[in-house]
Amino acid sequence: MNSELKRMIDEASRVVVFTGAGISTESGIPDFRSPGGLWTKMAPIDFNDFLRSAALRREAWRRKFEIDKTVQQADPNKGHMAIAKLVDMGIVAHVITQNIDNLHQNSGVPPEKIIELHGNGTYARCLDCGERYELEEVRAIFDETGECPECRACGGFIKSATVSFGQAMPEREMRRAEEATLACDLFVAIGSSLQVFPAAGFPIIAKRNGARLVILNREPTDLDSIADLVIHDEIGPTLAPIAMLN
Template sequence: MSSETTHRPLVAILSGAGISTDSGIPDYRGPQGLWRRDPEAEKLVTYDIYMTDPEIRRRSWQMRRDSEALRARPNGAHEAVVRLERSGVPVRVITQNVDGLHQIAGMPARKVLELHGTARAVECTHCQARSGMAEALERVAAGEADPACRECGGILKSATVMFGENLDPEVLTEAVAVAQAADIFIAVGTSLQVQPAASLAGMAAEHGARLIIVNAEPTPYDELADEVVREPIGTALPALLDQIGKGARATG
């Protein structure tokens, strides 16, 4: 990694729900966020409740079936990240999102760390077998209100990190390493209120990164930032990343 960054800065991008709102996926904690509009919705993604309440599981599967998230397409902000990576600048994405839109936009999967898992797969809570979300939703549409694991009959859940579950320690360890190595760390569309993801911004700043926060609402890390951008993400992030790309090419 050090040879890559001799002339070209390592750019780490921590993305939250705000980067995907232009794709039609609502955020969680903003003024119109899901948790504010429907506090009961948190129960559907709380592990202990999900595992012990069959009615919650049935409602969860209906929510997934009706969700627009899996039909969403990447927007200009996702595409700008890919454009920067393809220009030769070392880029790593750490995302709190589960929508997979960074990869669909063209970001190599090995350069995307999904802190909270993915909504595009399901996993068995008993044998850990994984399969596609689309297949599970086809079973729901066919009448299975709470589809069980085909391998062992265990309870299936989205391959996302629910409330009450720990993050994957390997993914988190890699995210910490990226944050500490970054020359530029951009937190975009995230309230920086959910730990441990939020602490990555502070960690990057402590290790000398230029910290840039692009978010509509204030965050707890604004005072640490070298730059805070309140403009709409769909236009602000592409402009910022294009500027970084030009600067990297000029020095490279």
């Protein structure tokens, strides 16, 4: 157990956890941004290109369904479960996440405690009216016709409910994340390279507002120098004893 991290959590009155891809790699989900990851082999489709090109919309959905073969097999790991227990104990107030895999929800964290900065890849929405669509329905139409379905309510484009490159960040979630960050006295960044802005700005905001900052990541980050505690180690084995998981 990392005794210093446990002491800081015990001393805090309001903890916010911030998670990135590193926590989900321990569940077998690849980190697309890392060297050798999917995005180094296949450039992401920009949001504006998705809007302008039917061919690129088809390609986006083809890639989505291919990636889901891996993502949908993943289960929450000890890191997710430890965070869920700390939320249940009233120690962690909110979980701000860059991840789109729904593993925090699957681990038992109440949806209202989770702030998804980059959306959620387990369902889709119409870009115009916001109607929700389950992936199974979209997949059935795509497999049968080879085309991307249009919204039955308004005829708009249906897209995975994630934030693509070139797409605006969700205003409500960004506002919630800022409010949670400013209200905490301990901010724990877990499994994030802290290079993707504006999401990576929240640890800086917390630190400038007087909160203590902990960074738990296997590799060094650009913000290590401002953190009160830096742990370069595996996430699940580090957090599980602190949450007293068996």
